Amino acid sequence: METFPKIISVDDHTVEPPHVWRDRLPSKYRDVAPRVVRAPLKEMTFLGGRFAPVMGERGDDGPVGDWWVYEDLRRPLTRLDTAVGYDRDEIKLEIITYERMRPGSYRVPDRLADMDVNHVQSALCFPTFPRFCGQTFTEAADRELALLGVRAYNDWMVEEWCGPEAGGRLVPLTLVPLWDASLAAAEVRRNAARGVRAVAFSEIPPFLGLPSIHGDAWDPFLRACDETGTVIAMHIGSSSKMPSTSADAPPAVGSTITFANCCFSMVDWLMSGVFERFPKLRIMYAEGQIGWIPYILERADAVWKENRAWGGVAEKVLRPPSELFAGHIYGCFFDDAFGLRNLDAVGAGNVLYETDYPHSDSTWPDSRRVGEEQMAHLPPETVHRIVRGNAIDLLGLTPEGLWAG
Known part of the structure; x- marks a missing residue:
């Protein structure tokens, strides 16, 4: 491709530097707020989709690394x-x-x-450290x-990471207190x-012990997003x-089927009636890829057409799910040749x-070549x-692709 456009990546990651909470919380919380300590690793496994590290004591054998410590949580950098x-x-x-x-990580x-x-x-x-939608704080006592x-x-995200030094090139993504929709x-x-x-936001809130989107518990949060033009970003x-x-x-x-939760989540949203109540609301699925979307839309439309009378959606989902998708949902990808070959079935305006910098799946430093x-x-x-x-358009950037604050 002769001239490939400069990329705007909607899913990269920051590793928070140690001072984020130390510098921004009252001094009385210094010994209990999130903080970094250096300690040995006793053991660490990642099986069945569950990451399980165990922190050793000072003087123990084992590789030494930096750990985030907060209440009972011990989370190592890996x-x-x-x-x-x-x-x-x-x-x-x-x-x-x-x-x-x-160093570019933080x-x-x-x-x-x-x-x-x-x-x-x-x-x-x-x-x-907060995890992809702030679960670390949601689970705190x-x-x-x-x-x-x-x-x-x-x-920190707005004032420092995306502050003047970034020159508008880093775009803020913020968290909310998920345990209270009004506070959110x-x-x-x-x-x-x-x-x-x-x-x-969480792709499937009930997995966190939170209400689903099928009721009205999240309405204060959804209304705020709808009225402010804030996109809801859900990462795998x-x-x-x-x-x-x-x-x-x-x-x-798990790495092969990471898109699955996005798939389940999207069906939740399409069958929830949320987009009828909040017509300007928009959501995006980070790192979910796009190749699976056409069939899900086909199936959702068939269910809505044939089964809505007994399927619990006749009174709240008033348009075909594929139409709701086109107006409200964005799929995000970094390496999905199949999805791009079927782009017409997804919609170029919804991609x-x-x-994914700096994770192991990242296409860095070859994202341009992969895209071309x-x-x-x-x-x-x-x-x-x-x-x-x-x-x-989605993030409200300048025509030049920068965040203007």
């Missing part, structure tokens, strides 16, 4: 958090320190430099501190007032339950591009729309 730049066969489940991490100037290498202009970044932790993360709505509005147009794994088949299935099984190869059959205007145009 090579999977920041894998770009390593040969695929060298990327293993191992504990690391910040010094062994690619430093703005280095991130911008790595974006330049990858033909990326702008990037929206999901969290690491001290709700007062958890709320402060969510707000502190958002302040207030946080959406607080951040929308400073130009934020994306908020993280934002339900804290990665798909798997058995307790002893290796990670490769966003991503690079997989989109070679598409007209230039369609490529532009997928690679950056849709993201500009």
Whole structure:
């Protein structure tokens, strides 16, 4: 492709530097707020979709790394958090320190430099320690501190990670206190007032012990997103339950079917009636890929047409699900040649591009080459729309593709 558009990635990741909560919470919380300690690893497994690290004591044998400590949580930094730049066969489940991490994972100037290498202009970044939609704070016992932790993360995201040093190239994605829909709505509005147009949410909230979207429990939050033009961004794994088949299935099984939760989630939203109640609401599925979408839409339309009388949706889903999808839902991909060959069945206006930096699946530093190869059959205007145009519209960026705050 002669001129491939500069990429706007709607799914990259930041690894929070150690000072995020230390600098933004009252001093009385210093010993209980999220903090980094260096300690040995006793053991670590990742089976059946469950990540299980065990922190050792000072003086124990075992590899030493940096751990986030918060209440009962002990979460180590691992090579999977920041894998770009390593040969695929060298990327293993191992504990690391910040010094062994690619600096672009947590430093703005280095991130911008790595974006330049990858033909990326702008990037929206999901969290690491808070997890993809803030589950870490949702699971905390001290709700007062958890709320402060969510707000502190958002302040860091807006003011520092996406601050002046980023020059508009880093686009903020904020969190909400998922345990209270009214508090969540207030946080959406607080951040929308400073130009934020994306908020993280769980793909399947009941997996977190939260209400489903089939009732009205989330209406204050959904109304805030609808009224402020804030897109709801759901990343694979934002339900804290990665798909798997058995307790002893290796990670490769779950990695192959990571799209499954997005699939289940999208059907939930299409059959919920939410889009009828909130007509300006838009949602996106980060790292879910797009190749599976056409069949799900075909099947959902058939069920809506043939079975809606007894299927519990006749009174609340008033249009075919595929029509709702076209007006409200975005699929995100970084490596999906099959999906692109079937783009007409998805819709060029409903697709966003991503690079997944710095994770092991990332196409960095070859995102341009991958895109050129997989989109070679598409007209230039369609490529532009997928690679950056849709993201500009969805995230409220400037015509140049920058976040203006």
